[in-house]
Amino acid sequence: MQSNFGISRRRLIQAAGASALVAAAGLPSRLFAAEPIKVAAVFTVPVEQQWVSRIHKAANAAKDRGEIEYVYSENTANNDYERVMREYCEAGHKLILGEVFGVEDAARAVARDYPDVAFLMGSSFKPDPDLPNFSVFDNYIQDASYLSGLVAGALTKSKNIGMVGGYPIPEVNRLMNAFMAGVKEVAPDTRFQVAFIGSWFDPPKAKETAFAQIDGGADLLYAERFGVSDAAKEKKVLAIGNVIDTQADYPDTVAASALWHFEPTLDKAIAEVKAGTFKADDYGVYSFMKNGGCSLAPLGTFEGKVPGEIKAKIAEKEKAIKDGSFTVAVDDSEPKSS
Structure with missing residues (x-):
């Protein structure tokens, strides 16, 4: 007959082993606090x-x-x-x-x-x-960039849009191309002035480039770089933001922004590291809208300035993107002025 002590001891050993396996797998355990x-x-x-x-x-x-x-x-x-x-x-x-x-x-x-x-x-x-x-x-936020293009197509009156980017590399090109596709869906006769400043952080140069595009007839600017919205504000034209929402700083200028949310990407990596299962992988998919990696910022001060039919179209396209019935093309080719 087995003693209670033997049973208890065996169960404790089994429980400790199970807990060790759980900890090794990176799964939550009530017995062991996970170290950051x-x-x-x-x-x-x-x-x-x-x-x-x-x-x-x-x-x-x-x-x-x-x-x-x-x-x-x-x-x-x-x-x-x-x-x-x-x-x-x-x-x-x-x-x-x-x-x-x-x-x-x-x-x-x-x-x-x-x-x-x-x-x-x-x-x-x-x-x-x-x-x-x-x-x-990578910031695969072409879904949100496309939606911001729908807004831009509805708001440009001159049908002339300026676009200022850092470098013509895939992570910039795909966002510009998606934005242009959205614009053309609403205003197919729109012209684009495309320029790259050769820097990731040179607001004065971006601003001067934007001024030149406004002088060339642009009444709306795609602000891929800092400095562009400053030019738009000074010249009283509109801007579309990229990656972050700056409308609070430019309430009469920034009509919409495509936002990047890095949380799904990082949270996945943290979970893999904790579980001991991190491996060579492409995390780009976690920037897709269907995975919570990007969104169109709230229209905010432009809520009443964007036509109702465009807002309805945005809602329809966003739903289709999330359920997979509509896919925004990933076009990494360098966009050209047209």
Whole structure:
């Protein structure tokens, strides 16, 4: 006859083993408090820059929830990027975030040297199965950009729209092309002035480029870069925002914005790191609207200025995008003036 002590002891051992398995799988356990993972980010621009600000926002949200410890470096020069990455790895960080568009080879070399660290990097390239700890992401917010184009097509009177971008790379091109497709659906005879300033953060140059487009007849500007909305405000024309919502700063200027939500991307990576299942993958899909990765900002001060039929069309298209019955094309080709 088995003693109560033996049964209790065996059950305790079984329970402890089960709990260990749960913890190893990265699943919630009432017996073991999950330690926050150490996350570091390396940015080449200030954290207030549109694109990086969304990564920073999502990381701070995860930090506030107690899921991660978070530190970051901003304004990191390309020739210093690898050193900063290595220092974070040596300091015990388990997930490194960043944007490696200009330092792709160096970043992947660091990942090879630290196979126990997970890397989630903004990149134009695909993951490499031979580098299992290096995943890529991108701002695939073409869905929201297309919807913002519907607004722009309804509001432009001159049918002449200026577009100011940083560089003609896929992550910029696809958003511009989606925006233009939305405009043309409402106002097919619209002309576009397309320019790239050769910088990710040069508001004065973006502003001067926008002034030139306004002089060329544009009555609405696509503000892919900071500085464009300032020009629009000064010249009393309209603007469409990108990645972040700046309407509070430009209530009479910014009619709509395509917003990027990095939370689904980062939350997925955190879960994989905790579960020990992080692998080389393309996280771009988590920026799609159907996955909560992007949205059209509320029309706010322009709620009464956008025609009712356009708002109805936006609602219809948004529903179709989310249920998969309508797909916004991912066109990475360089947009041209027309």
